[in-house]
Amino acid sequence: SVPILIRLFPVLLTKFVYLNFLAFPFFVDFRQPELLLNNTINLYLTTEPGVMVGIWHTVPNSRGAEARGKDQKWYEKALGDDHPVIIYLHGNGGTR
Numbered sequence: 641s642v643p644i645l646i647r648l649f650p651v652l653l654t655k656f657v658y659l660n661f662l663a664f665p666f667f668v669d670f671r672q673p674e675l676l677l678n679n680t681i682n683l684y685l686t687t688e689p690g691v692m693v694g695i696w697h698t699v700p701n702s703r704g705a706e707a708r709g710k711d712q713k714w715y716e717k718a719l720g721d722d723h724p725v726i727i728y729l730h731g732n733g734g735t736r
Contacts, residue, residue: 670694679707681715 646653655661673680673696680698687693697715699707703723707714719725 673698679704681712683712683715 668676671682671694673682677696677698679701680696683695683697684692685695697719699715699718703718707718
Protein backbone atom coordinates (compact mmCIF):
# COMPACT_ATOMS: atom_id res chain seq x y z
CA SER A 641 0.00 0.00 0.00
CA VAL A 642 2.93 2.40 0.60
CA PRO A 643 4.11 2.38 -3.06
CA ILE A 644 0.56 3.13 -4.18
CA LEU A 645 0.27 6.05 -1.75
CA ILE A 646 3.61 7.45 -2.92
CA ARG A 647 2.54 7.10 -6.54
CA LEU A 648 -0.74 8.92 -5.82
CA PHE A 649 0.81 11.53 -3.53
CA PRO A 650 4.49 12.16 -4.45
CA VAL A 651 4.74 14.96 -1.89
CA LEU A 652 4.60 12.26 0.80
CA LEU A 653 7.91 10.89 -0.41
CA THR A 654 9.68 14.21 0.04
CA LYS A 655 8.16 14.63 3.51
CA PHE A 656 9.36 11.23 4.67
CA VAL A 657 12.79 11.42 3.05
CA TYR A 658 13.74 14.88 4.34
CA LEU A 659 11.58 15.01 7.49
CA ASN A 660 11.66 18.80 7.33
CA PHE A 661 8.40 19.05 9.26
CA LEU A 662 10.21 17.94 12.43
CA ALA A 663 11.97 20.48 14.62
CA PHE A 664 14.52 18.81 16.86
CA PRO A 665 15.18 19.24 19.72
CA PHE A 666 11.55 19.68 20.61
CA PHE A 667 10.22 22.80 22.38
CA VAL A 668 13.37 24.88 21.89
CA ASP A 669 13.14 28.54 20.90
CA PHE A 670 15.79 28.93 18.18
CA ARG A 671 15.34 32.71 18.26
CA GLN A 672 17.22 32.81 21.58
CA PRO A 673 20.48 30.92 21.01
CA GLU A 674 22.12 32.61 23.99
CA LEU A 675 20.08 30.26 26.19
CA LEU A 676 21.75 27.26 24.51
CA LEU A 677 25.19 28.49 23.41
CA ASN A 678 27.70 30.91 24.89
CA ASN A 679 28.75 33.97 22.86
CA THR A 680 25.92 33.57 20.32
CA ILE A 681 23.29 35.98 19.04
CA ASN A 682 20.36 35.66 16.63
CA LEU A 683 20.42 37.90 13.54
CA TYR A 684 18.35 38.19 10.37
CA LEU A 685 19.64 38.92 6.85
CA THR A 686 17.46 40.14 3.99
CA THR A 687 18.64 38.18 0.96
CA GLU A 688 16.12 39.61 -1.49
CA PRO A 689 12.91 41.62 -1.12
CA GLY A 690 10.50 39.70 1.06
CA VAL A 691 13.00 36.97 2.03
CA MET A 692 14.67 37.01 5.44
CA VAL A 693 17.13 34.37 6.60
CA GLY A 694 17.79 33.83 10.28
CA ILE A 695 21.40 33.27 11.31
CA TRP A 696 23.34 32.70 14.49
CA HIS A 697 26.60 34.54 14.98
CA THR A 698 28.92 32.77 17.40
CA VAL A 699 32.27 34.20 18.35
CA PRO A 700 35.07 31.78 19.36
CA ASN A 701 35.89 31.08 22.99
CA SER A 702 39.05 33.16 22.67
CA ARG A 703 36.79 36.23 22.31
CA GLY A 704 34.21 35.01 24.81
CA ALA A 705 35.21 37.35 27.63
CA GLU A 706 35.11 40.28 25.20
CA ALA A 707 31.65 39.28 23.90
CA ARG A 708 30.03 38.69 27.28
CA GLY A 709 27.16 41.13 27.83
CA LYS A 710 27.48 42.83 24.45
CA ASP A 711 24.52 43.78 22.29
CA GLN A 712 23.68 43.09 18.65
CA LYS A 713 25.69 46.08 17.38
CA TRP A 714 28.90 44.62 18.85
CA TYR A 715 28.30 41.28 17.10
CA GLU A 716 27.58 43.02 13.78
CA LYS A 717 30.81 45.01 14.12
CA ALA A 718 32.71 41.81 14.98
CA LEU A 719 31.66 40.35 11.61
CA GLY A 720 33.57 43.14 9.86
CA ASP A 721 36.89 42.88 11.67
CA ASP A 722 39.98 40.97 10.51
CA HIS A 723 38.98 37.62 12.04
CA PRO A 724 37.93 34.82 9.65
CA VAL A 725 34.25 33.92 9.30
CA ILE A 726 33.12 30.31 8.94
CA ILE A 727 29.72 29.71 7.39
CA TYR A 728 28.02 26.46 8.33
CA LEU A 729 25.05 25.49 6.14
CA HIS A 730 23.04 23.03 8.16
CA GLY A 731 20.42 21.81 5.70
CA ASN A 732 16.80 22.33 4.81
CA GLY A 733 15.01 21.43 8.06
CA GLY A 734 13.73 24.95 8.68
CA THR A 735 15.55 25.23 12.00
CA ARG A 736 19.01 26.24 13.02
